[in-house]
Amino acid sequence: MNPRQRSTLLDTDSRLGHRLQLRRTAGQVPRHRLGEQGLQADLAYQLVHDHLMLDGNARLNLATFVGTWMEPEALQLMQECAEKNMIDKDEYPQTAELEERCLRILADLWNAEDPDAAVGTSTTGSSEGCMLGGMVLKWHWRQRRRAQDLDDRRPNLVMGTNTQICWDKFCAYFDVEPRMVPITPERLHLTGAEAAARCDENTIGVVGVLGSTFDGSYEPIAEMQACLDQLQERTGLDVPIHVDAASGGFVAPFNSPELVWDFRLPRVKSINTSGHKYGGVLPGVGWVLWREQAALPEELRFNVNYLGGEMPTIGMNFSRPGAQVVAQYFNFVHLGREGYRQRMASLESIACCLADAMAEMPPLRLLSHPRGQLPVFAVTLDPAVSNWTVFQLSERLRSRGWLVPAYTLPASCEQIAVLRFVLRAGFTRDMADQLLEDVARAVDWFQRLPSPMPEPVGSEQSFHH
Template identity: 50%
Template sequence: MALHKTERDRFADVYAAPLSRQPLPRFRMPQWSSDPREVYELVSSELALDGDAAQNLATFCTTWSEPEVHRLMNENIDKNMIDKDEYPRTAEIESRCVHILAHLWHAPHDHSAVGCSTTGSSEAAMLGGLALKRRWRERRIKAGLPADRPNLVCGPVQVCWEKFARYFDVELRQVPLEEGATGLRPHQLREHVDENTIGVVAILGVTFTCAYEPVAEIAAELDAVERDTGLDVPIHVDAASGGFVAPFVQPDLVWDFRLSRVASINASGHKYGLAPLGVGWIVWREPSCLPDELVFQVDYLGGSMPTFALNFSRPGSEVIAQYYTMLRLGRDGYRAVQQVCLDTAAYLADELAATGRFTLVHDGRGAVPGVSYTLADPAEPFSLYDLSDTLRMRGWQVPTYPLPAARDRTVVQRALIRHGVSRDRVSLLVADLRWALSRLTTGPASPARRTGFHH
């Protein structure tokens, strides 16, 4: 009887199987095991209801990877990045990536650079912030001064910095945007930094606008502050997006360790680093920038090894994918990919401007491949929020949000161009955007005028 049942089930249709005859469990684990093909098909079918990642212009994250990346990640799915004694070649690959980035970002001694991979640039940013706080505290204690009121100065930052400030008891002095600005302006620093400032965060690719903050000018202003007040305030560059863009397509832009005031840099490998989700990077200028008390020795995984990430066990496959991408593309390949993305962003910006309905905040040129814009006429019969909702009817995810404080809470919309977002796809977005504008201003077409064609 058991053999008969096995033969019968072998040819059963997935959607006639027991698990498919009821909603999938939501609150309790099922009592019985199920056929793997059946479970795969049902879970895959549900996930197909998610949005199309390629139409998600809200995310900075990689949504397309080569088949070889998938193969490498599948083959190394069992590698634990923390277990460097068991997986020494994976650890070596992580080290190579750190040295490659240190050289790319002009560290003074790239062969002895200190850094590590993380789960993303948010974790990397927090490590950079912790190092700033510890170094500041050491200086204060050594000088016999209070060390209980640290602050961090920044412009409009991603939420990870708000988390850092709250989690690690640091006052976040977020400088309001000035009228017409796309990020922190150097002259704003002087009234915000003081003896308790652990550092200034400069953003290479502002989340809200896509623009770069002027890191070199920020460093120059802090040099002037030190000359006038004696305050020596380091810079951490949050290059989550721009760290893998500027070195290739804006090589003359000085923002990295070429500036002696830059102590650390974080970047996201799974954004414009072109690696799949789950990898970020932090690199310090030199070993002295990473306090010894942040490094822990772990000896219960088979050998003694240092660790200074916030997370512990995590997959090594994303780090391997990052190294593959670095080898696969090289400098010329990264340059070609990022330049195509920039050209496509500029094309989108020009098309938006041609409608006459928008004022560009960032035109897709000279920074992160993306555009940000406001409504040219506040008296339009629709808002940018309405436009986002209407575009979603065609599958596009284009975010709308207010800029951080000041500028009277100006509302902007942003579209990011990533690897895999082709010119053709953006031309379809433009067509749908024009359709959305027409719908919002004149109303939906009557049934007689509607067309059945839709991409």
Template identity: 45%
Template structure:
């Protein structure tokens, strides 16, 4: 439920910029209007508001694809009215999804033949894919525990503290304990040895990440497989591995084909990957693939016939669009292995170029690794005067959306900026970003030290509470505020009277 408050009647309405041409009355903000309006007016009103959004091409926080070829855009629009779940009405779309599942299974070295034998499904992003994989692990573990006459009410998953929030959602929604391996400074992925130590008889799987959201680094799935195999033999357990390859699943096969992280490792039972990340499709499509039919409990597969024929389904949602699945198939046949390889190599080259430019400033430490997702994560060498959060905010003046964040436990004291390199991020954009970072850093160098700003806040509080001499406080506040306001007037395009 959304709760809103307004202080004036005018706050409740949206005003049409083009009122003199299309409309003469204000629109209610939170209620459906009483009457209709011309389609041109409705379009213009919505379009005008959307102009205030950030530019997706400059959104360097997102892993999600923001550009596709016009031919694929056309396919998407032509199929946007198809509901994927109507398999009997849209059998070709269903066939294209099955082809995609098999292509991905072969890419990940699943033990399948040349015919359509792969077990998997298209999902609404990797979040749903992870939910489905987690449910499969939970049900298999519960069934085994029941057969052994053992308690089955306290399942857990072992992950690193760097996992994406969808893992926390799965754990909370489906009542599974999430046991996290804490990070440490200089090591921002799950330590396989520590992960295996945390495994117990209630562990339904260990989740490894191929492409950490924080630094883009690949976790060592091969070492995890070796250590977990040894523990399974010692204990008699059969704890499996799931690989969250949301970001790296469409990178590793093309750039690091010899890297063993997928179904070549015996304990890897399922893998998820995001088609809308480096699968190069707009937001809304993910994939999950299982090693074999035995790894997906039949009790989780539903069979429906009221849409025309018997249709097996294993998804959390029912209705969903077909267009992203069709777009994924287009990319697979349009680019082929060679095309994906070229794009990923180009992304890595642009990441290298950006990394070199940021390093040359002398202000930052690079935290991302050379092997991993094409992104650049970097922190300030000296954050005593200003923070990465101020840099992030200042870069928005140039249109750049560069996220700043702190690391998870136990590395919370490390604050980072991250730039994700996608297909539409060119050499020239990388050079421009470095130039704008240099401008921001030079401007922030003139900002009063953070200690002075902190002092100003303390003295303001003291002033209100009457705990200090007023003449001294006025002088401290006046000098500090003058310096701060002078700085913001120089770098801001907006009026600062309200700030000062």
């Protein structure tokens, strides 16, 4: 036996020993209590690694808006920054500087009159950005009411029922009445007229969504501003807008530069976005910006040390990982405007091809088309189909590895069940062709059924993302 063969055998032996030890110890590690003794790091790694093997494949996950792919160089930077805490600005001033640069870049991208005068923060995601945006709307409203000696106990926030769940959370956590405008099968998002009609003296603001979570469509923010202007002329009510651009904040500036939705509109006081959606960063980083310093009250800023001085912080969390902020800056430097433009154009074009091809499959009906909106679309079934549902189609696609969620639309449209496809960086034309083939095969299989599929218990879901 030569030395190479001997060393391979030894390797195999030690791996076998390792495996055996893992099998012996794994059974003894309590799952829901802290074990008395720990495991060696390599065994602990293997145990956790093996446990995770049944998770879905992130690249085939068409359910989430959140990034699942980054360049290897970005991953390397993130690893180099894994131990950096965003709040330690004095200790990691270079990371703090990158956060500041990202904020200026976003203020410029969203057409702030003076990008250097805009104020904002990175967050853990859009939900935190929305909480902060809503909290500031409430604070301003209450100050105005108190200054006039008026009742300040019943604030409300106007939005469509298509808003993401973080806005329900905001209203519950901050004691604000959610004034939800129902969507209809013909109108799957809020309009300016509907928004203005729900406002009164207790309205802290209107939420406009740039990229509805349900179908990827953009709400008409400029129209909202026009209707709120008319409302002010008629009644004197001056209602601000917060734009929830969780997804669209990184898509519209590149795919639809002519669309006016951002700080060009004076009523838009604040905007949030998720760096970890179309910003192209792995979870979790978000951003929230106010158009000018005066829009963010002093009372809501808190100071931390920064190079011997003081720096305001705004976020909900104190500690937060710095790696994602660094990765965001990496994307800005690496992609530039042209890189983002190309990425968004390519996603839109792949999404359009997919949507057009699915529209050609008779029982599928396109609910929204990705042209000029997020690279996202939803399909529903022809009402004549009675043997199967989109939930069963979703299950069948899952057996091929695709994660495509099916759900019913919110109140007043809950009779409509849809399958939603979200395309993100890393989704290629080859993958689209494969997906289309799998959808076509599944639809064909269902269409040949002689009788209805059995209904699995509790399969229908309402909306989560």
